[in-house]
Amino acid sequence: MSTTDSAVTTGVSQKGLSAGAVGVLGAVVIGVSTIAPAYTLTASLGPTVAEVGTQVPAIILVGFIPMLLTAFGYRELNRVIPDSGTSFTWGVRAFGPWIGWMTGWGLVAATVIVLSNLAGIAVEFLFLLISQVTGNASIADLAFNPFINVGVCLLFMLGATLVSYRDMQTTQKFQYILVGFQVLVLLVFAIAAIVRAVQGDAPDPTAFSWSWFNPFEVSSFSAFAAGLSLSIFIFWGWDVVLTMNEETKDPAKTPGRAAMVTVIVVVSLYLLLSIGLVMFAGVGTGALGLANEDISANVFFALSDPVLGPLAFLVSLAVLSSSAASLQSTAVGPARTLLAMGYYGALPKKFARVSPRFFTPGYATIVSAVVASAFYAVMRLVSENVLTDTILSLGMMICFYYGLTAFACVWYFRKQWFDSARSFFFTFLFPLVGGGILAVLFVTTLVDSMDPAYGSGSSIGGVGLVFVLGVTIIVVGVVIMIWNAIRRPAFFRGETLGMDAPPSLRRRR
């Protein structure tokens, strides 16, 4: 065995390295595609307005703070422990197998939920687009027939799974055009809304006020927390830009610059659009009001026609392409985390299987797609408003695993906190504050969501559906973890992936 082992060489082709390296523009495209502003905003603007009213711009800006603080922690961990398992692996290294397992579970659950929500939004816009192009309004209503909806959604999932499984190539130019198109359409959409509102040609023209940027005018802490956990969702995915290191052309500069550009692009879009749509449609519950439960889960769907008239199909196209791109880039995350969990023995070995033809995490990709499809189908039947409830529970799950990851960073580097001013801020203070905010948000949302009126108002046994969802996901995770601990004890004894804390660099000198 040893003779043949040594016969296998792993030369690194010099060509491959430079070809794979990402520049600033490439990284911004990755960032914007992963965040998918057109999709995230149509899905989250309504629920956010329902919570905080006109203070959406303030919440968007404040929501970026925990995201930024946590992303610093991500970057530090990714620098020291680059691993496909990301949050899972880091959680295990810092806190041991049990908490680490749950961190990985949180990541997988959050991505599976977002996959189902993405596909749900894509289905609605597909029908809207067809109806806009053909001029037949009744086609858009087909999207709300549960059987057609679930059927088409499953087809979408199937398509996205095939693309990820076969690792199909799309050209760089095509993706750049898609991202450019998305940004441009959103700009036009926002400006048109503002112009119409100013001209008074709007359903509920609301005068702009700078006080919208004041976070202290949010009515209650619960509303503030709910709004924040939603606005964490809209920045979700931004951290990938910051954590790309060796993969970029200039690891010292590219990730920082790209992260900056991405955030400026995305925040400007979000602010402009949220201000524009609030000015145009108001925050009431009228027919087109942003807080109207019938439209809030997918506000662009209802507002693109009144704002843009005959050009509304552009918005449908932008959201569709943005969801499609995001389906692809988002599906990679849970598959790789599941692969790492299988590799370290935290899940059955099958999950670590790599497709011998396409070199993708084949088994893990298929499992996450199947679970996301099943989740969507069940939710469609149980919930009165599947999109709203999935987005709210998603915000909760993101707080859960991001928070754990931030604390993992703090704890993992505990011996290096005071090595330098830099490590004090980036491995201790920033992730600690970020994780703290996320933990508070998680607990507040969890407590508030027990109220059956929370979210879409769906409830099971007198308890809000969002709470039931969040708790069920965590409890199912614990059950699967215990089952794995019985079947595969090696990982849980720390034999495959141990706890660690890098020693202080100062003492050694």
Next chain:
Amino acid sequence: MTGAIVVGYTATDAGADAAALGARLARSLDAAVHLVMVLPSEGTRSPIVPPERAYEDHLRTQARQWLSDAVEALPPQLTRSAHVRFAESFAEGLVAAGEEFGARLIVIGTAGGGIFGRHRLGSVATELLHSSTIPVALAPAGLSGEDDHVVPRVTVAVGTRPGAETLLDEAAAFAADASTDLRLVSLVPFDMPPGLDTGAIRLATGSHAHDVLARAAEMLPDGLGAVVEEAPGESVEDAVSNLSWLPGEIVLVGSSRLAQPRRLFLGSTAAKMLHELPVPMIVVPRTRAEAGAQ
């Protein structure tokens, strides 16, 4: 030792076919076998999937595992080694590896789904056949399940156009290194204007093929046993199916005139032959590449 053979390996049936053919050719030609697995470099596939070096490392470990298993399965008397390479495409990585090892031949499997035992080209094979600077051997699907043979005879399909010299040289070298007979085959009809009646085609192509083979036989070095055979038929496919084959035989064909100098381009005749051939086919560039020379 006469040169090296690079096998484009994947842990699939097609990869097993390629490894089996590589081993068979290496044994006949007394060449070293390099199993090469080409992995996609991170960040070159989809421009919106964030590249991750860690996943690349994971793939590398997995690929090494697959390769050690595959090397283990090769006949132990061969000089064998295995390599992992990263490239934007499988074909590009294979050609680079072929040049790195000074390979005289690149061996790949063909996609399943064709009629059993026949060739069907996958995307990798297609790309390779249209860009390689080194002769490419195609293993028909299911070859790894066959009994192993040494190459009993080398067949070369000749045409009249310039470039036949390289093909004949290559074929003669193969036959000499494998100490086997060479069979020269001319497929008829070749390049007949459409609308000509069948009788006239027979007549014209019959004499044409005769000339081709005679001229080709003259070009061969002395002392090499060469059989000359004409393969008549209504079409290329028909002509190929009328030929008889020994178990383990290989057939060499030349690259198309459309190819860039020293690169392969699978011509239409060769493509038609491929559908009918039950034996491995080797496509040879029209002019010899420096790296491919022995």
